[in-house]
Amino acid sequence: xxxxxxxxxxxxxxxxxxxxxxxxxxxxxxxxxxxxxxxxxxxxxxxxxxxxxxxxxxxxxxxxxxxxxxxxxxxxxxxxxxxxxxxxxxxxxxxxxxxxxxxxxxxxxxxxxxxxxxxxxxxxxxxxxxxxxxxxxxxxxxxxxxxxxxxxxxxxxxxxxxxxxxxxxxxxxxxxxxxxxxxxxxxxxxxxxxxxxxxxxxxxxxxxxxxxxxxxxxxxxxxxxxxxxxxxxxxxxxxxxxxxxxxxxxxxxxxxxxxxxxxxxxxxxxxxxxxxxxxxxxxxxxxxxxxxxxxxxxxxxxxxxxxxxxxxxxxxxxxxxxxxxxxxxxxxxxxxxxxxxxxxxxxxxxxxx
Amino acid sequence: xxxxxxxxxxxxxxxxxxxxxxxxxxxxxxxxxxxxxxxxxxxxxxxxxxxxxxxxxxxxxxxxxxxxxxxxxxxxxxxxxxxxxxxxxxxxxxxxxxxxxxxxxxxxxxxxxxxxxxxxxxxxxxxxxxxxxxxxxxxxxxxxxxxxxxxxxxxxxxxxxxxxxxxxxxxxxxxxxxxxxxxxxxxxxxxxxxxxxxxxxxxxxxxxxxxxxxxxxxxxxxxxxxxxxxxxxxxxxxxxxxxxxxxxxxxxxxxxxxxxxxxxxxxxxxxxxxxxxxxxxxxxxxxxxxxxxxxxxxxxxxxxxxxxxxxxxxxxxxxxxxxxxxxxxxxxxxxxxxxxxxxxxxxxxxxxx
Numbered sequence: 001x002x003x004x005x006x007x008x009x010x011x012x013x014x015x016x017x018x019x020x021x022x023x024x025x026x027x028x029x030x031x032x033x034x035x036x037x038x039x040x041x042x043x044x045x046x047x048x049x050x051x052x053x054x055x056x057x058x059x060x061x062x063x064x065x066x067x068x069x070x071x072x073x074x075x076x077x078x079x080x081x082x083x084x085x086x087x088x089x090x091x092x093x094x095x096x097x098x099x100x101x102x103x104x105x106x107x108x109x110x111x112x113x114x115x116x117x118x119x120x121x122x123x124x125x126x127x128x129x130x131x132x133x134x135x136x137x138x139x140x141x142x143x144x145x146x147x148x149x150x151x152x153x154x155x156x157x158x159x160x161x162x163x164x165x166x167x168x169x170x171x172x173x174x175x176x177x178x179x180x181x182x183x184x185x186x187x188x189x190x191x192x193x194x195x196x197x198x199x200x201x202x203x204x205x206x207x208x209x210x211x212x213x214x215x216x217x218x219x220x221x222x223x224x225x226x227x228x229x230x231x232x233x234x235x236x237x238x239x240x241x242x243x244x245x246x247x248x249x250x251x252x253x254x255x256x257x258x259x260x261x262x263x264x265x266x267x268x269x270x271x272x273x274x275x276x277x278x279x280x281x282x283x284x285x286x287x288x289x290x291x292x293x294x295x296x297x298x299x300x301x302x303x304x305x306x307x308x309x310x311x312x313x314x315x316x317x318x319x320x321x322x323x324x325x326x327x328x329x330x331x332x333x334x335x336x337x338x339x340x341x342x343x344x345x346x347x348x349x350x351x352x353x
Numbered sequence: 354x355x356x357x358x359x360x361x362x363x364x365x366x367x368x369x370x371x372x373x374x375x376x377x378x379x380x381x382x383x384x385x386x387x388x389x390x391x392x393x394x395x396x397x398x399x400x401x402x403x404x405x406x407x408x409x410x411x412x413x414x415x416x417x418x419x420x421x422x423x424x425x426x427x428x429x430x431x432x433x434x435x436x437x438x439x440x441x442x443x444x445x446x447x448x449x450x451x452x453x454x455x456x457x458x459x460x461x462x463x464x465x466x467x468x469x470x471x472x473x474x475x476x477x478x479x480x481x482x483x484x485x486x487x488x489x490x491x492x493x494x495x496x497x498x499x500x501x502x503x504x505x506x507x508x509x510x511x512x513x514x515x516x517x518x519x520x521x522x523x524x525x526x527x528x529x530x531x532x533x534x535x536x537x538x539x540x541x542x543x544x545x546x547x548x549x550x551x552x553x554x555x556x557x558x559x560x561x562x563x564x565x566x567x568x569x570x571x572x573x574x575x576x577x578x579x580x581x582x583x584x585x586x587x588x589x590x591x592x593x594x595x596x597x598x599x600x601x602x603x604x605x606x607x608x609x610x611x612x613x614x615x616x617x618x619x620x621x622x623x624x625x626x627x628x629x630x631x632x633x634x635x636x637x638x639x640x641x642x643x644x645x646x647x648x649x650x651x652x653x654x655x656x657x658x659x660x661x662x663x664x665x666x667x668x669x670x671x672x673x674x675x676x677x678x679x680x681x682x683x684x685x686x687x688x689x690x691x692x693x694x695x696x697x698x699x700x701x702x703x704x705x706x
Contacts, residue, residue: 037651201384202387298391336558
């Protein structure tokens, strides 16, 4: 993969004839494998050199929520974060897919209020909390899902802050043509090394544009997030501030018991990892100057998480002891409703990368 | 596939080298395909002749909840259903993966009471209702998930009725060795044409045994459910009674807005269709003498549903008009949190079956 490679033809007919990505993760139950996941992954350095790969890393992929950190760069480098005294926990929320716990929702609500806005200005749609005790508390109190509970509400609040700072309308900030989204597109182009004007695109679960980016270039952008030496000074500072904010507030990026939070509580600034919908996972390993992008063909997050766990071990980001303290990373138990351990999501026995 | 074929070696190492099943379903978002699902499927007649197939139909697969109808046969053929005056809606519940709506939970609770039992005797574990208004109502009233809300609670109540009728202990009725599960194993052997004593096995989400059955034999068993002419008379009567019960009470098998319910409200006895966890879907088309079994490699229910929709159209089970009234069956819209139509789950453009 060269950083300037244009995205290949992505029509479904062409995609249909592409070779199958390798079988990387399997889910067992009792004495046999029950389900199987194919995936591609790329580990790339900040110069675009592919350090490790599996599967087709040139096929354009929607990164979904896995690149919220890149989408938060304009909030910081534009001066909006300073103008609105955006705190480190708030910057972590701008990079988050949070579980809708009280701390997340309260922080978003307070940040919106400081902008002179409210949850009614968020265009992400409502969502029930992903953390079950928060769900119980909300509904037992007669409450309902709001846009502030949406896992993307911090990202959207960051977009609103940027819109205010740019003097752009806040309404319609999710549209492709809006200055906020165009700024983000420019940052994605610089970080991926691609002209994305003609890239495949669609609309995300939370309403913002998604852009098709080859997996190798997505990993390159994540490497640059960790090692942005070739980027303008304001962007270098923005990347460092975002990384430090997340490392200091890993709870804000996900929530109680979540993989991203548990891992970054241990790694601090050694790793920035971020899950996305439809089986995408991205990471920056700044000390190693590496970026990671994973896409599970079928969209299964359980498989992407096991692959990310494997890479965290393989690149020595987590020590064996740390990995053990998390219950092991390269597999995850399958529990049934009574809590019995009935199988495992694990790496396929013969990895082809 | 011959009905008496023993299951192939199912060790994970062997499975790993098997050829990839064909790409049958894709999920689009905007201008590109976002995720891809591979699957196998078999349509078989009651004599074991394969009428249509795609992918590897000899690989053993856990049918999960897709064969609850077969697991309910002993409840009827043993005389337990008559002894306990089990009604048609209750028999439909025994075949159900219901959404935990009030009608489901109340019916299960009343049936348990008639057995002198309660939800505390169910060994399926608790589960929150799958139907959102039922979830809201439960939690807003200060309630909590119970085993009666578990989507499998009707099946388990049927098992308890059978245990009582057999004079077996009710406690431990989910274990492989319990007379209830051994009876079911015997029925599965007769219906699939296989000796399943050495088949791969594990524990289901609700605690009962799951047995690895080649997909072709699973389809054969479903064909026999619809056309059990070669089975003992009591079993023929049991199959007919279960089919009629479900056809008359399709709400009890799933719930508001669910695919199984909506389809069977239209088809009546022309089709019995049943979803299962991890991308399994089974059906009987009794008038055609056919059985269907689908397994999506990666476990995605969204893909299995689109494949079942395609087969319902392809075999003329639903007319074009009926299919249109359901919003089309061979694709399903992907909506984002704001309710916008942002993509489609659809058949892959060049089907290989």
